[in-house]
Amino acid sequence: MNQPPNSLQDIKGEQEAVSPKEHVIQVENLVNRFGAQVVHNNLCMNVRRDETLGLVGGSGAGKSVLLRSILGLHDFNSGSIRVLGKEIRYRKPGPYKHWGVLFQGGALLSGLTVRENVELPMVLHSNMSPELRHELAYLKIFMTGLNVEAADKYPSQLSGGMRKRASLARAMALDPKVLFLDEPTAGLDPIAATDFDNLLNYLQDNLDLTIVMVTHDLDSLFNVCERVAVLVDGGVVIDTLDKLVKNPHPWIQKYFGDKRAVIAREALGPGRLQPYKRRSE
Amino acid sequence: MSDYLTIDSNDGVLTIGIMNDWLFPNVARLQAAIDPIPPGENSQVVFACHGLHDFDLAGAWVLYRKSLDLQEEGVETEFVGFKAAHFKFLQHVIDVAADSEAVPDYHEKLRRPNAVEQGIEQLGQVTTRGFESFGFISRSIVDGMKRPTKLVIGETIRQIHETGVKAIPIVMVVCFLMGIVLAYQSAGQLEKFGVTIYVVDLVSNSVFREIGVLLAAIMVAGRSGSAFAAALGTMKLNEEVDALQVMGLNPNQILIIPRVLGLVIAMPLLTVFADLAGLAGGAAISILALDISPVQFIERVAMSTRPMDMAVGFIKAPVFALLIAATGTLRGMEVQGSAEELGRLTTVAVVQSIFLIIIFDAFFTILFSRLGI
Numbered sequence: 050m051n052q053p054p055n056s057l058q059d060i061k062g063e064q065e066a067v068s069p070k071e072h073v074i075q076v077e078n079l080v081n082r083f084g085a086q087v088v089h090n091n092l093c094m095n096v097r098r099d100e101t102l103g104l105v106g107g108s109g110a111g112k113s114v115l116l117r118s119i120l121g122l123h124d125f126n127s128g129s130i131r132v133l134g135k136e137i138r139y140r141k142p143g144p145y146k147h148w149g150v151l152f153q154g155g156a157l158l159s160g161l162t163v164r165e166n167v168e169l170p171m172v173l174h175s176n177m178s179p180e181l182r183h184e185l186a187y188l189k190i191f192m193t194g195l196n197v198e199a200a201d202k203y204p205s206q207l208s209g210g211m212r213k214r215a216s217l218a219r220a221m222a223l224d225p226k227v228l229f230l231d232e233p234t235a236g237l238d239p240i241a242a243t244d245f246d247n248l249l250n251y252l253q254d255n256l257d258l259t260i261v262m263v264t265h266d267l268d269s270l271f272n273v274c275e276r277v278a279v280l281v282d283g284g285v286v287i288d289t290l291d292k293l294v295k296n297p298h299p300w301i302q303k304y305f306g307d308k309r310a311v312i313a314r315e316a317l318g319p320g321r322l323q324p325y326k327r328r329s330e
Numbered sequence: 331m332s333d334y335l336t337i338d339s340n341d342g343v344l345t346i347g348i349m350n351d352w353l354f355p356n357v358a359r360l361q362a363a364i365d366p367i368p369p370g371e372n373s374q375v376v377f378a379c380h381g382l383h384d385f386d387l388a389g390a391w392v393l394y395r396k397s398l399d400l401q402e403e404g405v406e407t408e409f410v411g412f413k414a415a416h417f418k419f420l421q422h423v424i425d426v427a428a429d430s431e432a433v434p435d436y437h438e439k440l441r442r443p444n445a446v447e448q449g450i451e452q453l454g455q456v457t458t459r460g461f462e463s464f465g466f467i468s469r470s471i472v473d474g475m476k477r478p479t480k481l482v483i484g485e486t487i488r489q490i491h492e493t494g495v496k497a498i499p500i501v502m503v504v505c506f507l508m509g510i511v512l513a514y515q516s517a518g519q520l521e522k523f524g525v526t527i528y529v530v531d532l533v534s535n536s537v538f539r540e541i542g543v544l545l546a547a548i549m550v551a552g553r554s555g556s557a558f559a560a561a562l563g564t565m566k567l568n569e570e571v572d573a574l575q576v577m578g579l580n581p582n583q584i585l586i587i588p589r590v591l592g593l594v595i596a597m598p599l600l601t602v603f604a605d606l607a608g609l610a611g612g613a614a615i616s617i618l619a620l621d622i623s624p625v626q627f628i629e630r631v632a633m634s635t636r637p638m639d640m641a642v643g644f645i646k647a648p649v650f651a652l653l654i655a656a657t658g659t660l661r662g663m664e665v666q667g668s669a670e671e672l673g674r675l676t677t678v679a680v681v682q683s684i685f686l687i688i689i690f691d692a693f694f695t696i697l698f699s700r701l702g703i
């Protein structure tokens with residue numbers, strides 16, 4: 050086994066060609082209406098490069114609609130959305146080689162095994178040799194903490210947590226720059242959810258990833274997200290958690306003043322959780 | 331050399347300069363560029379990564395793999411000027427995977443029983459499954475009949491509407507066309523003998539005894555048999571069936587009985603419409619093309635058709651309905667796990683119910699002819 054040189058780790062800083070504050074996702078004046086009900090009223094939002102943004106809001110505040118608009122799955126009424134510099138239009142291909150999506154239910158194709166699911170985007174968007182494709186697929190599957198046995202199973206044979214991991218592996222198949230997660234920890238037990246949070250932190254620390262996640266899980270919000278976007282009154286308030294907690298808006302106060310939020314925050318101590326420590330270190 | 335690397339050999343050290351973007355989209359080209367490089371006489375290979383612009387896991391893997399290959403050939407490898415994060419990450423992934431890796435037993439998969447063994451096993455499985463299905467559906471029906479609730483009645487009426495009333499137009503159109511075809515085809519033959527009037531006998535007899543009910547059943551199997559399987563299958567996937575169960579409602583009673591009962595009631599009624607449409611098709615051709623007057627046609631039908639002929643058709647209708655509903659609901663309840671399964675079982679439901687209808691029709695034909703009906 051060769052040992053990659055540790056002393057050269059610092060080179061990473063020099064190679065950062067673009068400023069870290071660069072906006073990967075730009076949403077401008079987004080309007081979404083359902084009949085008389087206005088869900089988004091001139092919503093503007095920017096997501097910075099390499100950050101993890103949490104998306105929260107009450108039921109019906111338009112979290113899913115916003116996510117679906119950004120993914121080009123919802124026909125928004127007006128406004129403009131750009132992801133990685135590409136204009137998003139309804140049902141038109143977006144920057145699909147550079148983003149990965151983890152849908153709430155996993156959305157793994159049920160007729161294919163986990164490995165085939167992960168290989169699917171690779172088959173579609175690359176002409177690499179089958180051998181290399183298998184290897185990369187296994188790499189992605191291992192990366193999300195699944196083992197060889199799970200790789201050859203069908204989605205219906207997996208548990209909920211494993212399905213989420215497999216789905217994450219598929220979302221990561223093309224080494225995307227942006228990862229969208231829709232309620233990644235919903236339906237997982239607290240241990241599995243914490244594992245999943247750690248996995249996300251781990252991936253984010255090691256790969257240059259921008260993560261946008263819709264979540265209701267306060268623990269994972271405090272564990273994973275650097276900034277949080279709160280959807281209120283048809284608009285959005287984006288800030289770091291420390292500052293959001295002090296935001297005077299009644300809904301935000303209620304959300305973060307809630308008993309469960311307080312517990313989650315106290316469990317975390319002041320500031321953000323220190324990055325996930327890898328097992329090997 | 332290539333856009334992605336340079337090669338330089340010096341003092342037994344082969345230096346491979348890595349340049350530009352080593353990213354997923356280029357990965358096929360990267361592999362093509364780096365894989366064929368032989369270590370030659372060199373005992374050490376240095377990957378110089380100073381020129382590397384952007385790098386992701388796929389690129390890292392290609393590079394890593396090459397270094398592993400070289401190491402296997404006994405060549406030392408070294409990385410210089412490297413953005414280490416990806417590589418350490420890669421190493422970690424592989425270490426963790428190696429820890430937990432259960433080596434799959436491929437030999438197990440390769441050992442397949444021979445064709446005869448498989449055939450016998452499948453025959454056995456099909457037989458037991460057939461009996462199981464029969465038992466399951468009978469039990470469900472008996473189970474569902476116990477203490478019926480008000481829900482069942484409402485749902486049954488809805489099913490009659492859904493599977494019977496809504497099917498009237500399509501069944502009538504198909505039977506009307508079939509009547510035309512029958513009359514036209516038989517007229518060609520019977521004209522040779524100068525007994526064109528027997529076209530009426532032929533059409534009325536075949537429509538009442540066979541065609542009406544058979545076509546109606548086949549149409550219903552395609553329409554409602556598939557709908558039953560798909561609806562119940564989706565409900566199973568959504569855990570709706572389980573939800574009914576835990577709410578103290580009997581899924582057999584709520585889901586299977588109304589469908590079976592509804593179709594058993596609707597089918598004979600649908601057959602009436604089918605018969606009328608088939609007769610109308612025959613009449614249209616007789617009157618328009620064969621110079622048989624409407625009065626003559628009606629007289630002839632009345633003369634040639636015994637009440638027993640009609641009864642033969644109507645006896646079959648509820649039996650066919652039972653076959654369709656039972657197959658459809660049963661296959662629907664069998665759905666487990668995936669959408670793929672749902673599609674497969676819906677197809678199976680339709681194919682099997684049409685197959686069963688035709689088998690039972692043949693059986694009835696023989697039975698009735700033995701009984702002299």
